[in-house]
Amino acid sequence: MLQVNNIEVIYMNIIQVLRGVSLEVGDGKIIALLGANGAGKTTTLKAISGLLKTEEGEVTDGSIVFDGKRIDRYGPVEIAATGITQVMEGRRVLGHLSVEENLMVFAHNRKDRKEVKGDIEKVFEYFPKIKTLRRQTSGYLSGGEQQMMVIGRGLMARPKLMLLDEPSLGLAPLLVQEIYEIIRRINAEQKMAILLVEQNARAALGIADYGYVMENGRVVLSGAADMLKGNEDVQEFYMGLSVAGSKKSYREFKHYRRKKKWVT
């Protein structure tokens, strides 16, 4: 469905952020994109959704193909029309609008106005917490409620592929679990492919089919989610577990840091 082939991204004609990233998202799959801060995860998403062009970034090499169409030269509006919606990092609510208005903004280009009403109810079915808040000013919702609204907002465009950027950011662990459970449901019921960017590797690999690990603008490791969960390096660096799979002990006087095997 989506193929990203060896893309390079340069910001402002000088700062190279991606140095050859390839990944693939199959129909109806959940793909996790993991990595530390500054690895280039968000940039990859923005390259796919075209939002890069609003930030003076540019895909200088490689190609992005969605449903057989090459989209890396398209602007964000055209890409949205092909069926890709990005749920941006940090919630980005339209603060002075109500919850319902936030949802409606993402249904802007839909021709089937009657079904839009039904879709709003469907969003509230997935996120019952925000149903009672539908007429509230969204800027005053709690962080969890805002995150739910923003994911629901993405659903309103009825995308074939949803790009989710750090849905767990700044949320309590219980809430993260809840939101991930709903993401899994959405994926299963709507047959919507999801490309999930996360720092919380444990949560992301819990629902993903396949995962990629990025570092310094490159994909350094990829594999089925179960494989990645068992990988010692992933455990050490993204889940905080030591070799034996047990919690790492910081009590011992000295411990030797594992070296990442993939570092290039």
Place this chain on the structure above:
Amino acid sequence: MTFFLQLMVSGFALGMVYTLIAIGFVIILKCSKAFNIAQGHFVMIGGYLGFTFLVTFHLPVWASLLAAVAVAIIMGLLIERLTLRPMVGQPVLAVIMMTIALSVVLEGLATLVWGGEYKTYHGVLPTITLKVGELSIPPETLIGVIVSIIVVIILMLFFRYTRSGLAMMATAEDEQVVQSAGIKVTTVYALSWVIACIVGVIGGIILGGVSGVMIPLANVGMKAFAVVLLGGVNSIGGAIVAGIMLGVLENVAAGYLDPLLPGGGLANVFPFVVMIIVLIFRPHGLFGLVEIERI
């Protein structure tokens, strides 16, 4: 007492026209975050257009209004495409400079086309006389009030209930999010300039009918500017209340204070004094949206 009420009523009428023009400001501010210095010049152009269609072409009033609105739409589209589109992504200050340039160009254009002369079409606009007790509402302002109220109501409904209105409000909040929703921000900008031109031109026709048109009519933009600051820079409701307030204050001040002072310029100053006092206590204006901040 009658004198006072009379002043209130004509102040209200004037205030509605201010409101109309101020809404043009608010819309541009919401979308582009820039003050449109040329808003008053749209009004001036509107006055001249009124003269052309009503007097030179002898069109009926409704046709003149429609024709002027049509010109305003074209004007708005041209202005957005030629001067503002290249400025997307540039600092706000650059956009403001561009509107200053625009105001100069419009002034030059008006001089070129209409010779910059004083034109008047007093008595051409339909007059409705209304008398309530001893109060009489000046006929030409009454039609102005009615037109203003209709336009303001249409605009409020537009923002509340239409897709494009919602897209405009959303664009004011976060351009990037709006683009990821598949909304073309350039279309939204074009729409905002078209609306600003339309309300300016309609305001101009009304004011031109009352006091005639010449280049300094553009200064009314500064009054509308005060209305916007007083009401809160991003609130249409605020513009309505503040517009009426300033209109009434100006008239009441003219009625009571001007005879006391030689020269009699106080009416023009008084509303601004009130504005400054209000802004000291409410820096966001009376109804301005406060930035929502939560972490």
